[in-house]
Amino acid sequence: MVWGTNLLLGGLAASAAYRLARNPRDFVDAPAHAINGVLTFNERLSTQDLQAARQMVLDRFGPYIPPRSTCHGVEPQLAFEIGNAAGAYHSNPRGKGPMLVVAPYQRAGTGRHAVAHELVHCYTDPAIYDKLIGDEAGQQLLDALTEHLADKLPGMRFGKWSEYDRTTMSNGRNMVAAAAELEQAVGEEVLLRAMFGGDAEAVKAVSRAAVELFPKRPTPAAWSAIAKAGSKRGAPEMAEAYIAACLMHENALPSDGDSRIWPGAHLPQQRFSDITRSQKNALLSQARTMRERVGAAAFDQAFCNFDDRAALVAMRAVRADLVANWKRVL
Numbered sequence: 001m002v003w004g005t006n007l008l009l010g011g012l013a014a015s016a017a018y019r020l021a022r023n024p025r026d027f028v029d030a031p032a033h034a035i036n037g038v039l040t041f042n043e044r045l046s047t048q049d050l051q052a053a054r055q056m057v058l059d060r061f062g063p064y065i066p067p068r069s070t071c072h073g074v075e076p077q078l079a080f081e082i083g084n085a086a087g088a089y090h091s092n093p094r095g096k097g098p099m100l101v102v103a104p105y106q107r108a109g110t111g112r113h114a115v116a117h118e119l120v121h122c123y124t125d126p127a128i129y130d131k132l133i134g135d136e137a138g139q140q141l142l143d144a145l146t147e148h149l150a151d152k153l154p155g156m157r158f159g160k161w162s163e164y165d166r167t168t169m170s171n172g173r174n175m176v177a178a179a180a181e182l183e184q185a186v187g188e189e190v191l192l193r194a195m196f197g198g199d200a201e202a203v204k205a206v207s208r209a210a211v212e213l214f215p216k217r218p219t220p221a222a223w224s225a226i227a228k229a230g231s232k233r234g235a236p237e238m239a240e241a242y243i244a245a246c247l248m249h250e251n252a253l254p255s256d257g258d259s260r261i262w263p264g265a266h267l268p269q270q271r272f273s274d275i276t277r278s279q280k281n282a283l284l285s286q287a288r289t290m291r292e293r294v295g296a297a298a299f300d301q302a303f304c305n306f307d308d309r310a311a312l313v314a315m316r317a318v319r320a321d322l323v324a325n326w327k328r329v330l
């Protein structure tokens, strides 16, 4: 699981500092958890389990993890107060660096896998992690890739079964199966170089493959690409097509609450919500025609890459078509 800041501030961080649990005190600190743990024969994670999980991750992925990774200094903590999640990771919840917490009681046989999943988050390079953590669709991609990598580690198959393995995404694909397909498309070497090393070319390749396999949604990276790709000409057309892509793929205008995207950068509108119904329809019908003209793949690559470089290359590829054919609506 990855934690958005809001959830974290609302729960764990706003409460008293999470407690480092010790077995004899479980019934005092958190009787419900402890009793539930006994009755359902769940396993109780130990410090040794936490260390063993880290060793598994380093044995398998160590060659791809750079010495500069801040995760080398992050100690997993056992904590009761993380709701229903088996574990959670946040890169900087209170401005004091990363935090990795796991629930002391885990479904029997699954504990080390749960820790390993959070450690993969922790070791994921900011070039991917920071790009994806900001919204729900990005978090889904991040969790899918993370669970797929954690599934490569030693252990019984049933012990690696998680919520992610049975989650069907809005595009009809299974989350973890889509991550496995992504690996087939780019190769394991490229996936690992991207995830743990943040290698620029590898991240670009992962981003492109993700557009095909995961639910499509226009990204802040694509919005940023408009300024560069359209610096001479075409930025307003690109911005209109971006908004149209949001209407097409998400059935909604871009959010006015996202500070990374502001319509005033390229258009007369100060707020996306000022766009009228008839303007929406005009945008959408042009975008449908454009998508047929340039091809669905080129259209989606232009607007749905999470990686800045991949987004810029793809935006440049549709620029000429937009300049030649797009009729301004806004």
Ligand SMILES: [Zn+2]
Residues within 6 Å of the ligand: 001, 002, 117, 121, 143, 146
């Ligand atoms: Zn996760």
